[in-house]
Amino acid sequence: MRKTALLAAAFTTLVATQVSAADLPGKGITVKPVQSTISEETFQTLLVSRALEKLGYTVQEPGEVDYNVAYTTIAAGDATFIATNWRPLHDDMYKAAGGDDKFYREGTYVTGAAQGYLIDKKTAEKYHIKSIDQLKDPKLAKLFDTNGDGKADLTGCTPGWGCEAVINHQIKAFDLGDSVEHNQGNYSAMIADTISRFKAGKPIFYYTWTPYWVSDVLVPGRDTVWLQVPFSSMPGEQKEVDTKLPNGANYGFPVNTMHIVANKAWAEKNPAAAKLFAEMKLPLADINAQNSRMHEGQSSEAEIKAHVDGWIKAHQAQFDGWVKEAAAAAK
Numbered sequence: 001m002r003k004t005a006l007l008a009a010a011f012t013t014l015v016a017t018q019v020s021a022a023d024l025p026g027k028g029i030t031v032k033p034v035q036s037t038i039s040e041e042t043f044q045t046l047l048v049s050r051a052l053e054k055l056g057y058t059v060q061e062p063g064e065v066d067y068n069v070a071y072t073t074i075a076a077g078d079a080t081f082i083a084t085n086w087r088p089l090h091d092d093m094y095k096a097a098g099g100d101d102k103f104y105r106e107g108t109y110v111t112g113a114a115q116g117y118l119i120d121k122k123t124a125e126k127y128h129i130k131s132i133d134q135l136k137d138p139k140l141a142k143l144f145d146t147n148g149d150g151k152a153d154l155t156g157c158t159p160g161w162g163c164e165a166v167i168n169h170q171i172k173a174f175d176l177g178d179s180v181e182h183n184q185g186n187y188s189a190m191i192a193d194t195i196s197r198f199k200a201g202k203p204i205f206y207y208t209w210t211p212y213w214v215s216d217v218l219v220p221g222r223d224t225v226w227l228q229v230p231f232s233s234m235p236g237e238q239k240e241v242d243t244k245l246p247n248g249a250n251y252g253f254p255v256n257t258m259h260i261v262a263n264k265a266w267a268e269k270n271p272a273a274a275k276l277f278a279e280m281k282l283p284l285a286d287i288n289a290q291n292s293r294m295h296e297g298q299s300s301e302a303e304i305k306a307h308v309d310g311w312i313k314a315h316q317a318q319f320d321g322w323v324k325e326a327a328a329a330a331k
Contacts, residue, residue: 024056025272025330033062034070034079036161038187039299040212040291044109044282045083046308048260051280054323055272066160071097074263081262081277083109089162089256091237104267107278110258110287115163115209116251117154118224119144123203132252133174133230135205141179144205146197151181155194155206158187165235167207170252173233198223211287213295226251275329279322286311 031052035041042062049059063079067090073079075098085094085105094103117132123143124130135141135152144152157163167182183190191206191214198204198218208214218224229252232243244250260277267274290307298307312319 025270025327026052026055026057029057029270031057031059031080031273032078033059034065034073034082035062035084036067036070037064039304040287040294041084042304043290043307043311044258044287046305047282047311048081048083048277048280050308050312051276051319051323051326052273055276055326057273067162068093068097068160071103071261074261075102077263077265079263080266081260083258083260085259085261086113086162086256087259088234088238088241088254089115089166092165092235093162094261095237100264102264104262104264104274104277105259106274107259107280108257109260109280110211110282110284112284113210113256113258114251115207115253115256117205117207117227117229118218118220119206119227120198120204120218121221121223121225122201124225130225130228131230132170132176132180132227135176135179136174138179143203149181151179152205154180154182155187155190155204156182156184157207159184161187163207163209166238166253169235170229170233174230211284211291213288213291216288216292217295228252270330272326272330276322276326279325 031049033045033049035045045062049062052059065073067082070079070082071090071093074082087094097103119129127140127143129135129140135144138150141152142150144154146153154167156167164182164184171177171180171182191208194204194206195217204218204224206218208218220226228250229243230250232241232250232252234241234243234254238254241254243252243254260280262273262277267277290311293307294304298304
């Protein structure tokens with residue numbers, strides 16, 4: 001009799017599990033995430049993927065493409081979402097690919113993303129350099145010359161990221177064309193060389209952003225200082241943006257927010273996923289911490305996935321809450 005009861009209970013549990021799995025809003029639907037070639041963005045992307053999987057979606061590994069390709073691919077319906085839409089930095093690319101007519105963008109995933117120009121603290125203090133326009137002075141520009149042409153060499157932005165358009169615009173706006181060279185290429189390789197120069201005691205001049213690991217290695221205030229700009233000047237869709245902070249300081253870039261952007265038609269057909277995209281929030285400090293672990297060597301695919309699992313475990317109630325709210329939106 002007891003054996004029969006146990007079998008009945010097991011059967012009931014099995015049926016309940018099958019029913020709940022069948023009830024999941026994402027069952028039978030494949031999701032195609034995309035991200036840029038910055039491997040440090042994988043953490044943010046996979047966290048969204050994990051939550052989608054809990055809703056029953058089959059989620060592919062993120063495809064790596066340039067940002068502008070990501071937006072056009074999502075707009076065309078050939079990819080589903082990107083978790084690293086910078087606002088306002090990516091506004092031109094977002095609009096060019098169709099804007100709000102093509103994309104679903106609700107909620108804010110990450111707040112407080114900063115970027116700007118820095119030099120080493122030793123040189124800043126010795127020569128009283130506080131603003132980038134001081135580099136119009138050939139003597140000061142020459143301090144940061146790495147190739148002998150007399151210009152200050154700026155470790156700049158990888159083409160296609162969006163920051164390169166701002167930097168090129170500002171070099172012209174601040175009349176720095178004759179004294180500053182914007183070096184573009186593979187950012188990881190360029191910043192590694194910049195860090196080596198700093199360790200050798202040489203002056204450095206570079207662009208960076210947060211969340212990213214660079215500011216954990218070259219710590220602003222300890223090793224480096226942020227340079228201010230003489231006035232606000234942004235290109236394209238950002239041209240009306242005032243980059244001056246409430247305290248009067250102006251570092252040339254507005255503080256950005258980051259958003260999950262999805263194909264609009266897909267989001268309308270998948271209210272659970274849409275609700276999830278709108279609700280998820282990730283602290284900037286948590287991204288910085290994970291990116292630092294990658295820089296220290298924990299950068300394999302398996303290790304990044306372990307970081308994602310660890311974050312979920314540490315924030316289980318919050319993560320489960322997102323999934324629950326999302327599932328409810330489908331009913």
